[in-house]
Amino acid sequence: MFTNNYKMADKVIEVNSIYEKVHHYCREYLTDEPADFSVTIAQEDIAFEKRKSDSEYAFEGLPLPDFTEDMLEETAVYRKIAEKMPEYDTFVFHGSVIAVDGQGFLFTAKSGTGKSTHTRLWREYFGERAVMVNDDKPMLRITDRGVTAYGTPYNGKHGLGCNISVPLKAVCILTRGEKNSIVRIGKSEAYAMLLQQVYRPQDPLKMAKTIKLVDRLAENTELYRLACNMDIEAAQVAYNGMKG
Structure with missing residues (x-):
């Protein structure tokens, strides 16, 4: 598990990921401040993103994408953050x-x-x-x-x-x-x-x-x-x- 804190919209988010790539993606938002909340990615979160992307591409009549698990994890992290932010207006x-x-x-x-x-x-x-x-x-x-x-x-x-x-x-x-x-x-x-x-x-x-x-x-x-x-x-x- 890879862990770092990132500050977005004045809130500090602890991200716990399976793969390291998501931390490279978010590197410009890195902080050492204490977290307001945390998100943790499990294998089922990655599987959910895979099913969702496949269904969306199939609906559009497009070939199914070949997203790697670390790419899907980036989307999973984004989704968990986006789900949480309304609590902070x-x-x-x-x-x-x-x-x-x-x-x-x-x-x-x-x-x-x-x-x-x-x-x-x-x-x-x-x-x-x-x-x-x-x-x-x-x-x-x-x-x-x-x-x-x-x-x-x-x-x-x-x-x-x-x-x-x-x-x-x-x-x-x-x-x-x-x-x-x-x-x-x-x-x-x-x-x-x-x-x-x-x-x-x-x-x-x-x-x-x-x-x-x-x-x-x-x-x-x-x-x-x-x-x-x-x-x-x-x-x-x-x-x-x-x-x-």
Whole structure:
């Protein structure tokens, strides 16, 4: 068994794993602080991830993946952490967070719409003013003071992100369009997408807590819909529409 502590979203997690690879994956979040909670992986957790991935690929009509056990363990660790975080008013969200001048902007959309491409345009447009927080699975913590977005090790296939936190200024639902335009929307227009993109715990009580947290996110964060054509002008239009 391999054991280390990692700090994510201001909580320290003791990870006990069968394989060492997960600790290399999380190395940028290593800490010697005492743990707030621990996750321990057993062989049945790896078997569960294998069954789940096989069923998802089969449903899509794709060849079954040949994931190694240490790769499956990485997903098992992620799942156990994500299941626990709602207890700390925090959840994992599928989206891309970029910060400009210390303010975070979260882009979310259906798969394949171009979240990563759009945030790349922001980095090109703003240069050193822009910092990639997380390109796939940031954590969002909801408090009475607002919403904070955190980097996590789970930062997408390109590994874009870092171990920082920023106040979240806005959430933007990305769509494709011939012309770049952005509009502010209400909770009712955004809610279905927000609920679709949040990590949904298997435990009913934690799922109920997650729904309450999504409600607070929608009520206390500016919400927008952006139509963009993936020209660099899209970054300018989006930022000017949301910066306030």
